[in-house]
Amino acid sequence: MKAKLLAAALLAVALAACGGKASFVIGGTISGLTNSGLKLKTAAGDTVEVPAGATTFSFPNSISYGTEYKVEFVQQPAHMTCGFLGTTNVGSAGHTTTINVQISCVQNSYTVSGTVEGLNSGDMTLVNGSTSITVAKGSTAFNLPSAIPVGTAYGISVLSKPDDLNCQVFNGSGVMGDEPRNNVRVVCTAK
Amino acid sequence: MKSKYLSAAAALLCVAGLAACGGKGNGSIALVVQVLGLDRGDLVLQNNGGDDLTLATAGAASFKTLMAPDSQFNVTIKSAPAYVTCKLANNTGKINYYTYNQTLVSCTPDPFTLGGNVSGLNGTGTGLVLANGSQTVAVAANGSWQFATPIGNRSAYGVTVLNQPANQNCTVAGGGNGQGAGIMPAAPVMNIEVTCK
Numbered sequence: 001m002k003a004k005l006l007a008a009a010l011l012a013v014a015l016a017a018c019g020g021k022a023s024f025v026i027g028g029t030i031s032g033l034t035n036s037g038l039k040l041k042t043a044a045g046d047t048v049e050v051p052a053g054a055t056t057f058s059f060p061n062s063i064s065y066g067t068e069y070k071v072e073f074v075q076q077p078a079h080m081t082c083g084f085l086g087t088t089n090v091g092s093a094g095h096t097t098t099i100n101v102q103i104s105c106v107q108n109s110y111t112v113s114g115t116v117e118g119l120n121s122g123d124m125t126l127v128n129g130s131t132s133i134t135v136a137k138g139s140t141a142f143n144l145p146s147a148i149p150v151g152t153a154y155g156i157s158v159l160s161k162p163d164d165l166n167c168q169v170f171n172g173s174g175v176m177g178d179e180p181r182n183n184v185r186v187v188c189t190a191k
Numbered sequence: 192m193k194s195k196y197l198s199a200a201a202a203l204l205c206v207a208g209l210a211a212c213g214g215k216g217n218g219s220i221a222l223v224v225q226v227l228g229l230d231r232g233d234l235v236l237q238n239n240g241g242d243d244l245t246l247a248t249a250g251a252a253s254f255k256t257l258m259a260p261d262s263q264f265n266v267t268i269k270s271a272p273a274y275v276t277c278k279l280a281n282n283t284g285k286i287n288y289y290t291y292n293q294t295l296v297s298c299t300p301d302p303f304t305l306g307g308n309v310s311g312l313n314g315t316g317t318g319l320v321l322a323n324g325s326q327t328v329a330v331a332a333n334g335s336w337q338f339a340t341p342i343g344n345r346s347a348y349g350v351t352v353l354n355q356p357a358n359q360n361c362t363v364a365g366g367g368n369g370q371g372a373g374i375m376p377a378a379p380v381m382n383i384e385v386t387c388k
Contacts, residue, residue, distance in 0.1 A: 126349075127324075127347045127348065127349040127372055128324045128349065129322075129323050129324015129325055129326060129347075129348065129349065130324060130342070130343075130346040130347050130348065131324065131347070132347045148325075152325045153322045153324070153325050153326070153327045153353055154322070154324065154325065155322035155323065155324065155349065155350070155351030155352075155353055156349070156351065157349030157350065157351050157363070157370065157371055157372040158349075158368070158370060158372060159347055159349060159368060159372045159373070159374075160368065169351075172351055173322055173351040173352060173353045174353070175353070
């Protein structure tokens with residue numbers, strides 16, 4: 001009987017050791033957050049606003065061992081989209097030593113496109129910095145191959161064109177905003 | 192007795208066979224290099240001062256001579272293409288399963304300044320901003336200007352007016368095609384003419 005009691009007591013002590021801590025902070029790490037506005041919440045209703053430049057975050061209230069948690073986005077930062085790495089936003093407290101919700105953010109980016117007129121005698125090459133795009137003879141539209149992040153400048157110019165045409169770019173430069181740009185016009189006319 | 196001689200002979204053959212394995216150029220591991228950014232030929236690499244490997248494009252490439260496990264490798268650049276600078280990393284060590292493909296060669300075309308001249312601006316600080324793709328430069332007054340970051344040779348460029356000065360309109364001329372665009376030569380381009388009216 002005595003031995004049984006002792007064993008039970010030992011077991012209890014051992015189990016307590018397993019638990020480690022009684023309460024867990026819901027928090028984690030963030031990469032790429034350069035704008036403000038990120039707001040997170042837990043399923044339990046706790047919220048936290050994460051400032052621009054932050055690399056870590058934590059919710060004000062802790063949860064106890066074994067409690068399920070789920071972190072969700074209330075609001076994305078301005079001009080950015082953040083996501084959770086895998087399923088690090090859901091779990092149960094104590095499953096790992098500390099709760100580490102991992103978030104990564106990237107600046108939103110949008111395409112630049114436009115119309116082409118009068119390109120009837122050959123191909124044309126447009127450039128945006130070092131990025132070039134070939135516009136085939138007879139084309140009436142073009143798209144820049146890669147999207148431009150919000151806040152980044154772009155400027156489209158004609159690198160090469162058929163010898164018998166003059167080609168001019170209208171609305172060809174700007175700083176990317178929060179929606180695709182499709183107002184570029186390239187007009188070619190006979191010399 | 193005869194069989195003893197025979198087995199001795201067999202043993203000798205065995206030794207000779209094994210020695211062949213260790214011999215120069217008769218190994219089992221190919222030394223692989225990862226080449227980044229190479230846009231032209233010829234880049235000539237060497238291992239231990241020989242076994243020339245000639246490359247013209249980026250990607251993974253192997254030296255012809257196989258190496259014995261745990262033998263020393265030392266990759267060096269014998270020659271690089273004109274106006275291209277290549278750098279080595281993880282290029283020396285003993286070859287094994289972990290090191291055989293760790294050598295890295297990063298090449299970048301040498302960069303040159305892109306700029307020009309602005310004329311016709313009324314006053315200073317009127318807001319003229321020029322762009323080459325995502326790179327911008329604010330030009331405060333008439334005279335010469337240049338982008339802060341030079342452009343790699345053989346890269347395309349195209350200068351545009353990102354922001355017109357107050358109450359004026361500027362146009363871009365000059366450069367490779369006469370309209371402010373071109374392919375970067377292996378020399379500075381300082382003839383982009385921005386004329387404001």
